[in-house]
Amino acid sequence: MNRDISSISLQEDFLLWVDVAVRNGLWELRRALSESLPVSINQQTYREPTTARQIAKQLSELLQKSELDSPSVRLTLPGRFFLVKKVKVPAAISPSDYQDFVAFEFEKIWNEDRNNYHVYLPEFSRQNGHIKEILALAIRKEVLGFIEEIAQMANLNPEIITPAYFTVEEFFRKTHPDLTGLNLLLGWQRHGYDIIISDEHNFVSYQFRPYNTNFDDIDKLEEEELISGFEAVVEEIQHPPILDKNVYSVQGIYLYGFHFKPSWMALLKAQVPISLQLFNLDEVTSLKLQPAGEHIKTDQIHQFIEPISNVMAFE
Amino acid sequence: MVKINLKKPQTTPEEDIFPPGREEPKKYSTPAGPSRRKDTIDLSFDSTESFFDKTEMEPPLEEKIEPFVDESDTVVRKKEEIPETNSTFLGSERDIGYKNPFVQNKIFYILGIVAIFLIVIIFVIMKFWGADKELRTASEIAAERLLSEEAASEKSTSESLLMPVFRQNVSTNQTLNDQLQKLLEHQSATAKYSLIVMTPSEINMTILAASRDDVARFHLDLKKAFPELGFDIVSVQSKLENGHPMIYADLSAELKGATAAASAPIEPATRKIDDISRELRRLAEQHGVGIQYWKEGKNIPQKGYEEVFYYIQASGSRANLLNFFSDLSRQYPMLKINKFSIYPDNLDTISDKKLSSRLNLTYYRMN
Numbered sequence: 001m002n003r004d005i006s007s008i009s010l011q012e013d014f015l016l017w018v019d020v021a022v023r024n025g026l027w028e029l030r031r032a033l034s035e036s037l038p039v040s041i042n043q044q045t046y047r048e049p050t051t052a053r054q055i056a057k058q059l060s061e062l063l064q065k066s067e068l069d070s071p072s073v074r075l076t077l078p079g080r081f082f083l084v085k086k087v088k089v090p091a092a093i094s095p096s097d098y099q100d101f102v103a104f105e106f107e108k109i110w111n112e113d114r115n116n117y118h119v120y121l122p123e124f125s126r127q128n129g130h131i132k133e134i135l136a137l138a139i140r141k142e143v144l145g146f147i148e149e150i151a152q153m154a155n156l157n158p159e160i161i162t163p164a165y166f167t168v169e170e171f172f173r174k175t176h177p178d179l180t181g182l183n184l185l186l187g188w189q190r191h192g193y194d195i196i197i198s199d200e201h202n203f204v205s206y207q208f209r210p211y212n213t214n215f216d217d218i219d220k221l222e223e224e225e226l227i228s229g230f231e232a233v234v235e236e237i238q239h240p241p242i243l244d245k246n247v248y249s250v251q252g253i254y255l256y257g258f259h260f261k262p263s264w265m266a267l268l269k270a271q272v273p274i275s276l277q278l279f280n281l282d283e284v285t286s287l288k289l290q291p292a293g294e295h296i297k298t299d300q301i302h303q304f305i306e307p308i309s310n311v312m313a314f315e
Numbered sequence: 316m317v318k319i320n321l322k323k324p325q326t327t328p329e330e331d332i333f334p335p336g337r338e339e340p341k342k343y344s345t346p347a348g349p350s351r352r353k354d355t356i357d358l359s360f361d362s363t364e365s366f367f368d369k370t371e372m373e374p375p376l377e378e379k380i381e382p383f384v385d386e387s388d389t390v391v392r393k394k395e396e397i398p399e400t401n402s403t404f405l406g407s408e409r410d411i412g413y414k415n416p417f418v419q420n421k422i423f424y425i426l427g428i429v430a431i432f433l434i435v436i437i438f439v440i441m442k443f444w445g446a447d448k449e450l451r452t453a454s455e456i457a458a459e460r461l462l463s464e465e466a467a468s469e470k471s472t473s474e475s476l477l478m479p480v481f482r483q484n485v486s487t488n489q490t491l492n493d494q495l496q497k498l499l500e501h502q503s504a505t506a507k508y509s510l511i512v513m514t515p516s517e518i519n520m521t522i523l524a525a526s527r528d529d530v531a532r533f534h535l536d537l538k539k540a541f542p543e544l545g546f547d548i549v550s551v552q553s554k555l556e557n558g559h560p561m562i563y564a565d566l567s568a569e570l571k572g573a574t575a576a577a578s579a580p581i582e583p584a585t586r587k588i589d590d591i592s593r594e595l596r597r598l599a600e601q602h603g604v605g606i607q608y609w610k611e612g613k614n615i616p617q618k619g620y621e622e623v624f625y626y627i628q629a630s631g632s633r634a635n636l637l638n639f640f641s642d643l644s645r646q647y648p649m650l651k652i653n654k655f656s657i658y659p660d661n662l663d664t665i666s667d668k669k670l671s672s673r674l675n676l677t678y679y680r681m682n
Binding site for chain 1: 319531551624673
């Protein structure tokens with residue numbers, strides 16, 4: 001079935017946009033761009049009415065410039081906008097009672113009125129004996145309302161709004177179906193890493209880790225600081241300090257993100273004894289995504305993994 | 316793989332499923348259904364209603380006892396009204412006027428014979444039918460006796476089946492209770508308990524400390540105090556508490572439950588309780604513990620008994636809650652604690668003040 005999709009990934013201060021046309025089973029990447037947002041989204045600015053208006057104006061203009069006719073719009077949000085938690089429940093508990101367990105777990109994290117959050121239970125479960133692990137996701141109602149307001153002002157009417165890490169992990173599984181063991185997907189964002197862990201069965205975990213304690217912009221960091229920070233992060237993910245044993249044993253690391261420079265690969269590979277690859281589609285044969293036009297080259301795919309994943313993950 | 320769409324209309328389990336208000340209580344006879352679509356989080360656990368509602372249970376059918384004789388079948392003719400005379404049925408010597416006395420007598424004779432004949436028939440019918448009824452009743456009684464014997468036998472079979480389960484329940488529950496008491500008695504200057512969760516196979520706790528060093532010291536102290544448990548630090552995360560940076564750490568240990576002695580006595584009076592909800596509420600009230608939430612979960616039928624799951628939220632002072640646990644673990648062998656948690660109500664760490672608890676129980680209910 002032929003269809004057109006505009007996929008937008010919002011970050012705190014910039015956006016990624018891809019236009020994909022599906023024609024006879026072939027995915028044509030018609031446009032890929034990145035732009036800074038007129039206003040950075042943070043705890044203060046998202047409450048100001050002008051913020052949504054400015055961002056909506058930008059999105060609306062970008063939509064009008066699209067070559068696609070009336071595309072379906074999909075939106076991913078930064079992982080940091082969400083709280084994600086795995087909750088263990090006895091297998092004998094029926095799903096209708098999960099909400100109690102989830103609410104109880106989140107109570108230990110929230111410092112404010114619980115009614116300020118939407119909480120979701122995506123389809124996910126792992127079972128170990130008589131204990132089942134379910135996944136719970138929370139987002140502030142104000143934040144989701146802010147995003148919906150932007151979408152409404154821009155006349156986007158998105159068919160999907162989802163956290164980026166779920167679509168990236170899903171996309172990774174689809175493009176690497178034969179991989180086993182734990183794999184680390186490291187997204188290089190403006191102020192830190194999106195750290196996604198996946199295994200051959202399902203999503204395992206997500207966390208955000210800033211590049212340094214000052215929360216500095218990646219452009220302001222020296223290359224040496226980035227490289228040494230990368231080594232520390234990979235070690236800490238697997239064996240957090242003061243823990244008695246490894247939490248994870250990672251088999252492979254896949255790097256993506258708009259701010260990642262492929263020129264760092266050689267230096268990074270020397271830091272960790274784990275297989276290190278760029279998350280792109282060079283070796284993927286199961287998916288045919290062809291850049292059409294000169295907007296993007298194949299060696300830039302890793303920069304647009306988030307919006308691309310939102311196109312592929314739900315297919 | 317995890318797929319979720321925050322935009323989608325709320326029709327799937329992915330959606331925000333928390334209700335705006337209290338969930339309707341689940342009736343006793345209604346099995347658990349799929350989760351409903353909700354808009355906001357329902358964390359109001361203030362319901363004190365018991366979901367153990369027997370109003371939908373049908374009363375036992377009263378055995379219909381058919382009358383031995385059905386009056387509608389009685390065919391007893393009333394004697395024909397005889398003209399008021401001084402004569403008897405068999406005739407008399409009185410002068411009855413113009414009618415031929417022989418003819419009148421003949422009619423009476425015929426009627427009499429018919430009546431006698433009918434009486435005989437009725438007698439015969441009643442005799443055999445009554446016998447049948449007697450037979451049926453006897454057979455019914457025999458059947459009933461057999462059924463009740465079978466039921467008694469089955470009951471004693473299910474009791475004998477459940478005795479080892481009851482013994483193990485007591486052993487498991489008491490182990491959990493003992494471990495909880497010991498953990499709470501273990502005081503540390505470096506960290507405090509924020510949450511303790513226990514199942515028959517593991518103990519998980521969350522502690523709050525000022526620094527990672529304090530977490531490490533607490534861990535060492537715990538290992539020394541409970542060497543048989545072998546606590547591990549599972550995760551560490553920093554958090555702001557009232558503006559101060561603190562460290563939350565999760566610790567976990569495997570719990571090896573004790574095996575019940577085969578000959579451990581179980582009091583007959585404690586084997587079966589007709590209304591577990593009322594009983595536990597009574598126990599809670601006795602100890603000054605409030606039950607905020609009571610929900611019946613799955614009901615798994617077995618041969619001779621059924622396993623019924625319950626989820627309870629209770630709160631009270633630390634001493635009251637621990638006493639409640641202690642009695643629950645010792646006095647109710649038909650209950651098995653699957654999981655319980657204990658945490659402070661309004662504070663960050665467990666203290667002597669009000670605590671809350673969540674219990675997940677299995678009730679082994681004999682048929």
